[in-house]
Amino acid sequence: MIFTSETPLRRLRALAAAVAVTALLAGCGTSDDDAPSDTATSSTTSGVALPVTPVTVAVVDAGAEPRSPLTQDLTGEQSILLTTRSTVTQQIDDQAVQDFSTPELTVPLTAQPADSDSDRTVDLRVGSATSADQRLTEALAAADGSEAGLTVTDTGAVTALSIAPAEAAQDSARAAIEQALNQAVYRSISFPEGDVGVGAVWTADQQVISGLTLNQRTTATLRERNGDRLTIDLRIEQTPESTTLELPDDAGQLAIDSYTMTGTGTLEIDLTKPLPIAGEVTVGGNQQYSDPEGTTVLRQDISDTLRWTTP
Numbered sequence: 001m002i003f004t005s006e007t008p009l010r011r012l013r014a015l016a017a018a019v020a021v022t023a024l025l026a027g028c029g030t031s032d033d034d035a036p037s038d039t040a041t042s043s044t045t046s047g048v049a050l051p052v053t054p055v056t057v058a059v060v061d062a063g064a065e066p067r068s069p070l071t072q073d074l075t076g077e078q079s080i081l082l083t084t085r086s087t088v089t090q091q092i093d094d095q096a097v098q099d100f101s102t103p104e105l106t107v108p109l110t111a112q113p114a115d116s117d118s119d120r121t122v123d124l125r126v127g128s129a130t131s132a133d134q135r136l137t138e139a140l141a142a143a144d145g146s147e148a149g150l151t152v153t154d155t156g157a158v159t160a161l162s163i164a165p166a167e168a169a170q171d172s173a174r175a176a177i178e179q180a181l182n183q184a185v186y187r188s189i190s191f192p193e194g195d196v197g198v199g200a201v202w203t204a205d206q207q208v209i210s211g212l213t214l215n216q217r218t219t220a221t222l223r224e225r226n227g228d229r230l231t232i233d234l235r236i237e238q239t240p241e242s243t244t245l246e247l248p249d250d251a252g253q254l255a256i257d258s259y260t261m262t263g264t265g266t267l268e269i270d271l272t273k274p275l276p277i278a279g280e281v282t283v284g285g286n287q288q289y290s291d292p293e294g295t296t297v298l299r300q301d302i303s304d305t306l307r308w309t310t311p
Helices: 009-028 134-143 171-186
Strands: 048-051 055-061 078-092 102-115 120-126 147-152 158-164 201-209 213-226 229-240 244-246 253-270 278-290 297-309
Touching: 048 171, 078 171, 102 171, 134 171, 147 171, 158 171, 171 297, 229 278, 253 297
Parallel strands: none
Antiparallel strands: 048 158, 055 201, 078 102, 078 297, 102 120, 120 147, 147 158, 201 213, 213 229, 229 253, 244 253, 253 278, 278 297
C-alpha cells in the first residue's frame, strides 16, 4: 500500500495507532495473528492459549569453580507482585506527538507448581490488580480470581502461556492482564544446561513476533549464588529480522529506516520458586518508519519496565 501526500491526517493517525499496537505487542510477546502455524493460538469462551517461541541457550563463559547446574526443583506456593509499565510516543512528520502509553499495572500472583505426566506446569491465580488509571482499576476488580498457567522446562524456559480470565472480567482488564503476563514471559531468563559458576555468562536467543518479527538476544551473567538463590544481570537487544513492518489488518507496509531496542536489568531467582522473587528489567529505544514513497515519516520512542516484588 502506498500513501501519498494527499493522505488525510485521520488516516495517518489511524496508521500511527496501528503501529503503536504493533509496538506494544513486539515489546511483550507473540500476537495471535502472527503465531507460528505449528503452534497455533487456540481460544475458547473461557480462556486463551498463547504459544511461546522457542529459546536457544549458549554458554559464553562457564564461570568460576565450584560449578553446578542451574536446575529448578519447584516446591510449594509462591506469592509475588508483578508490576508493568509501557510508554509509547509517536510523531508523524511535524505533526503533534501522540502518546499511546499504558498506565502502570500491578498484578498480585499466586503461583503453584502442578506436575503432569508430560510437562512441568505452573498454575497462576490473579489477585486484586490495580492500575495508575482509576477506570482500569475499577475494571480490574471483576478480574480477581482469573487463572493462568505456564508450561516450563527444567531450565526455566517457558514454552506456553494460557490465560483463563474470570467470567465477569471486562475486555480492558483481560487485555491488561494478558499483556502483563506476556511481557513477563519475554523478560524471563532460561538457564544453560551443564555446570556453571559465579561469573558465568550465557545467551538466550528467541524471536518476538507481532507485525514485526524481532530477534531478541538476552545475555545473562550470574553475579551471585547462595545455594538456590541467584542474582542474574541481564542485557537485552532486539533487532528486526526484516527491513519492512507489516501493519495489522492488511493495512500495508512501512519501511524500517532505523530501529534500536535495548535494555538491562537484574533478576533475583530462587530455584525452588517458579517466578523471580525480586528484580526489575527495562527495555527501550527508538524507531523510524516511512511509507514506500518516502513522503511520510513516523518516529517512535518506546520504553517498558517490568518489576517483581515479594510482598
